[in-house]
Amino acid sequence: MNLATFIQLLVGGISIGALYALPALGISLIWNAAGVFNFANGEFVMISSYLMYSMLVGRKMPFLAALPITLCIMFFLGVATEKTIVYTLRRQNASPVKALVSFIALSIFLRNAARFVWGTAPRTIPNPFGAKPIEMLPEVFIMPHALWILGISLLMMAGLLVLFRWTKIGVAMRATTQNRTVAALMGVNTNRMVSLVFGLSSMVAALAGALSGAVFFITLEMSVMFGLKAFTSNIIGGFGNPLGAIVGGLLLGVVETLGASFVSSHYKDVITFSLLLFFLLFRPKGLFKLEIAEKL
Amino acid sequence: MKGFLKILAVAVLVLMVLAGTLSAQNLRIVCIVTALTGSVAQNGEYITRGINMALDEVNAKGGVRGQKLEVVFLDDQAKASEAINAVKKAIYDLNTPVILGSDWSGLVLASMQIAADEGIPQLVTATNVQITSQGIPTIFRLRANDSVAAEILAKYVNDQGYKKIGIMFTNEDYGRGFADETSNYLAKLDNKPAVIESCNLGDSDFTAQILSFKNSGVDVILALGKEIELAKFLRQTRELGVDTPVFGGSPMGLDYVVELAGGAMEGVRIVTHFLPTDPEPRIQDWVQRYEALYNGQEPTTHALAYYDAVHLVAKVMEECGTSPQDIARGLREVNYQGVQSWFRGSPTGDLVNKQVIGEFKDGKWHVVAVLGD
Structure with missing residues (x-):
């Protein structure tokens, strides 16, 4: 293994990791805001891929126009999910099991709805970032999409950070997440905040879908893969911790790619899910503990 | 009433x-x-x-x-x-x-x-x-079973003069069985595969496998297994600038695999059961x-x-x-x-x-040879 190969693998691993990190972040945001595990997160990723397909291939729109439209549609889908399912569950004071089953039902519904709308054939979008690799260093070939995925994902994450840290609405969202009763007493419209978090989470997952759809193929089954990897990222990073979800996703992508290369591609998933088992057994709280838990 | x-x-x-x-x-x-x-x-x-x-x-x-x-x-x-x-x-x-x-x-x-x-x-x-x-x-x-296809493929690749063979397979019964059979026939021809890599169904990124083939300098890649994964593998292989010839099995001949692989299918040869361009009047x-x-x-x-x-x-x-x-x-x-x-x-x-050897040229599969009846 020479250095050039290592760098190439590392960049590939990080960019795949970024695609895992985005839905993982989405799950984490919702977990904090509403206390439910969004089982349908992988389906949000898949649907946004198909939306991109419809716009890029069906309507011949440019990538940069299709991306914001997809993100907007998915934002409203997220809000709609909250307004219908989560709000009803909250009003009923439903048990966590009921919430989980509702989300499993939503995931099955969305997958089959997508099958109804887009059919069963796998789809592909012409790679908008160009299909020619860039030779960054001698012998180090990096696909332009790896850099774009990284760049756009980091931009989205930075945007979320700014929103949560330095804007009034972000602070209100965080307050709702940490203690809904107190936030309501302080005059925060907590219902609206939870809806907004759902919209944001759906939008973050949609970004992963839009980017991966442009680079890989779009299949109905991609939702299962993304759902599983996002869940694993959350466990590795620490459930409910947004930073943990991001680091967990990146780590998962890198370990997967390097493991397949250093050990053997035959054991790729063995390595990935050994990592999950390791964290579940020896560090169930993940790499980063939840800040709020520490404050209690 | x-x-x-x-x-x-x-x-x-x-x-x-x-x-x-x-x-x-x-x-x-x-x-x-x-x-x-x-x-x-x-x-x-x-x-x-x-x-x-x-x-x-x-x-x-x-x-x-x-x-x-x-x-x-x-x-x-x-x-x-x-x-x-x-x-x-x-x-x-x-x-x-x-x-x-x-x-x-x-x-x-x-x-x-x-x-x-x-x-x-x-x-x-x-x-x-x-x-x-x-x-x-x-x-x-x-x-025809995979043993027939594997024997034909192994012999064909060997006859073409390839000496350093890489095998890529999808890790399920069809891909693994086909890869094992082909390896065995190649070993009998004194041309054991140099590198064997695999992927799981649902995988998206094949950088590790492709670089392994590239670094070991194989002169041909046999891609054996399921449709979608191998289409992705093929596309990424060409995107990463690896232009090693690729041979495959029947799934590669399907129209949607060709569409998914994009231009990367050009030059690929397969052993399959049927090609719609087979000139046989029947x-x-x-x-x-x-x-x-x-x-x-x-x-x-x-x-x-x-x-x-x-x-x-x-x-x-x-x-x-x-x-x-x-x-x-x-x-x-x-x-x-x-x-x-x-x-x-x-x-x-x-x-x-019966098996048909086909080659993808100018956007279409062409029959190179028909073996058996």
């Missing part, structure tokens, strides 16, 4: 009984399709098209023994558990005398014993060698009829294999009888020229030995 309701109820009952007897007059067999839903639902669509086309032809000629032939489709969702359920349903609920089985080796291997125990003949298109090597007298295969005639029926869409190996299967079963039932025993006996002795190939009874149940 009450009187009217009574009459209506009786009428509905009579209609239901009539409908029951009408459908009972049909000769019903079951096809377990991989899959009507799920990742390979496109294949399922091809299979049902081939079957429906053949059914119309059989029934237009008066059906089988004066009865209309009917096929019930069961979906196995490309999952072993569902395949087992489907086989059970076919045998115990639908009392089928014969099963047209899956084209996925793993699913057939998981579910075949249930039908075998009940003595129900199964016609499958899955190609893993183990399916017919277990001494089950009621299993029949409608395509095949061209069928291709034209298929395209006329399905709005110009090109037929695939799935459509043809199951088209032939229906005609084969209809012929055997017509000549030998409609019980499972009659059908199994008939298939053991069959000697029938279908569209795809000849179907000849054999001790193992392998009915076909």
Whole structure:
């Protein structure tokens, strides 16, 4: 293994990791805001891929126009999910099991709805970032999409950070997440905040879908893969911790790619899910503990 | 009003009984399709098209023994558990005398014993060698098995002068079986593969495998296994600037795999069961009829294999009888020229030995050689 190969693998691993990190972040945001595990997160990723397909291939729109439209549609889908399912569950004071089953039902519904709308054939979008690799260093070939995925994902994450840290609405969202009763007493419209978090989470997952759809193929089954990897990222990073979800996703992508290369591609998933088992057994709280838990 | 309701109820009952007897007059067999839903639902669509086309032809000629032939489709969702359920349903609920089985080796291997125990003949298109090597007298295969394909592929690659061979396979029964068989034949030719890599179904990124091939300097890559993953692998191989020649198996020949792989398919050679560009007049005639029926869409190996299967079963039932025993006996002795190939009874149940070598050039598959008949 020479250095050039290592760098190439590392960049590939990080960019795949970024695609895992985005839905993982989405799950984490919702977990904090509403206390439910969004089982349908992988389906949000898949649907946004198909939306991109419809716009890029069906309507011949440019990538940069299709991306914001997809993100907007998915934002409203997220809000709609909250307004219908989560709000009803909250009003009923439903048990966590009921919430989980509702989300499993939503995931099955969305997958089959997508099958109804887009059919069963796998789809592909012409790679908008160009299909020619860039030779960054001698012998180090990096696909332009790896850099774009990284760049756009980091931009989205930075945007979320700014929103949560330095804007009034972000602070209100965080307050709702940490203690809904107190936030309501302080005059925060907590219902609206939870809806907004759902919209944001759906939008973050949609970004992963839009980017991966442009680079890989779009299949109905991609939702299962993304759902599983996002869940694993959350466990590795620490459930409910947004930073943990991001680091967990990146780590998962890198370990997967390097493991397949250093050990053997035959054991790729063995390595990935050994990592999950390791964290579940020896560090169930993940790499980063939840800040709020520490404050209690 | 009450009187009217009574009459209506009786009428509905009579209609239901009539409908029951009408459908009972049909000769019903079951096809377990991989899959009507799920990742390979496109294949399922091809299979049902081939079957429906053949059914119309059989029934237009008066059906089988004066009865209309009917096929019930069961979906196995490309999952072993569902395949087992489907086989059970076919045998115990639908009392089928014969099963047209899956084209996925793993699913057939998981579910075949249930039908075998009940003595129900199964016609499958899955190609893993183990399916017919277990001494089950009621299993029949409608395509050449992987051992035949592997031998042809190994010999062809060796004859072309490639000395450092890399194998990439999808880690499931078909891909692994095909890769093992090919490795064995290559070893016999004193040309053992230099690098063997694999991926799982659902994988998206193949950088690690591609760089392994690139760094070890293989002069040819044999990509053996399932459709979607190998299309991604092929596309990424070319994107990363690796232009090593690629050879593959029948899944690479499917139209949607070509579409997914984009320009990367150019120059790829495959060993397969059928190509729509095969100049054989019998095949061209069928291709034209298929395209006329399905709005110009090109037929695939799935459509043809199951088209032939229906005609084969209809012929055997017509000549030998409609019980499972009659059908199994008939298939053991069959000697029938279908569209795809000849179907000849054999001790193992392998009915076909034909393979086609194709090359993708200028956006189309071209037949390079036809082996067997």
